Amino acid sequence: MSSYIPLKNYFDAELAQFLANQISPLYSGFPSDTFIEGVSGSVEGLELKDRVAVISNELHKALALPYMDAIEVLKQILGPENKTEQGMFTNGYFLMPIAHYVEVYGLNEFEVSMDALYRITKRHTSEFAIRPYLLRYESLVLEKLQEWAVDENSHVRRLVSEGTRPRLPWAKRIDVLSGDPYKNLSLLESLITDHSKYVQKSVGNHLNDLSKMYKEETIEWIKNMHMLHGNKINWTLKHGLRSLIKVNDPDVLEFMRRIGG
Template sequence: MPFADELIGEHTAQALVTAIAAATPGTPLPALRGAVGELATRSLRERSDLLRDALLHDLPGNYPAFARTIRAARDGRAFFGGWLIWPVTSAVAAKAIDEGSVEAFDDAMAILAELTSRLTSEFAIRGLLEHDLDRAMATVLTWAASPEEDIRRLASEGTRPFLPWSKRVPALLANPRATLPVINALYRDDSEYVRRSVANHLNDLSRQQPDLVVQTAAGWLAEPDENTARLVRHGLRTLVKKGHPGALELLGFTHASTIEVDGPTLAATRIPYGGTIGFTATITNTGTVPARLAIDYIVHHTKANGGQRGKTFKLTTATLAPGERRQLSREHSFREITTRRYYPGAHAIELQLNGVVSGRGEFTLMAAD
């Protein structure tokens, strides 16, 4: 599996050159051809930006001419999909904004909808949202009623406040309610692909407006379908990990004051770099009524500066009858992955029940050979 930065590589850039050259016979495309060999030292977003800027340099005409070329490449025989769609759609958005007309803006939104099924247009729409939020959101609302699930997902995913790998849109952060009509229209969508985006969108909103998110989720649960409860659980996951009282209550989790915790007990105090740490714990409901629990664990990782940062991981949910005892166990891997870097040194694991932290086990992650 490629590293994230390698998703846009030389093969992607060369495919883009081939498609654009076929759509504009005789155009030399010097910047685009030159960019093929300049990707190696750049991050994923920097690679996309490099190809976007090369497209804009090599196709310097007005927006209508640029849009015709992109649609010709889309309809041509050369491959025109996958990760090359990110720089292409970003170039379309940038060209429309530079043109400055509402016609160019609206057509750029249309092209993004046309191309999103070939990868996604969620990154490119951010520039258009920033340029004219009201006009863009008016179109996004129509996308929420599209017969195509990729376009419906774009309506939710492209307007997420904290969309990964994308730039922030200040107007969305300043007005978290702006996207509520979109996710309200989509939370009962037939597609799991769309519903998962809605849940992630709701989770994004919870970073700024937790009470608004709980209120929104409560409204959805008042008019549910067979998928709503699952969607809401996923959308409230961060609030549950933080122990937000409203989120816990909405999902039926009770206060953990009657729960006794023994542990976590670690299987080792030193583990090799790339290894795993196992732990166990025992929880007992000492109360007189059943206790419904969201059980997580927190790994306190050593940072590059020697400090620690906790990251919460899902363990399980459980309902304990009065007097019931339950043993928990988990192994946590420190295998290298592309999205997380580990540093040797002191680490720790804590349990968390309904947002309440309990117990602590400490261990050392050894340096890599």
């Protein structure tokens, strides 16, 4: 029986070697040895997010290319799309530094970076990397998210909900869009009846975040959604109300009793 290995331990010199092996055939000037040594000498003792940042930063130094050229190289090593709704952090873990690269170095190239995040999220996730873009280009990102909310790929649809969550785990907390919870809720309207459990869970988690910040607005919206869609969305609604159920909120308990949740 194999022993558990913390995810952070995968972000080391071995991963740097893997990335170098992928990049070198595409970019003959890539200094593999320098890149690997830079990662190896900097990740020891660091936690996951800091290790990811080290590899991203070392990639930036080693590529030594304008962002537009560097991202074209990196897009070629993304690998096949994840056709399941599992393994984004296990099978796709090696893409975390690339998502971080887009997050940090691509902010001045909106369209190119949105395309990169769209591609990455089909294989891993862009839920963290998209947040600085949301803060800088809110209206433009929202236009993209409205399109992505009806994308055929469940990973892309999930990003619409997960990337805008106010209290996304591992990420810095953000306020609701434009300070208005109904902007977040409007994004979720396209996803509330999603057939994917993967997306449903994200929508429920997003609603749970909102219920801690804007309780009345969230409950009102949930009741309206149930009137429109009926019991087929009960699981998502219950998941979204779980914190209020836990504290025995009377309005929520009555609502759940009424819908048979």
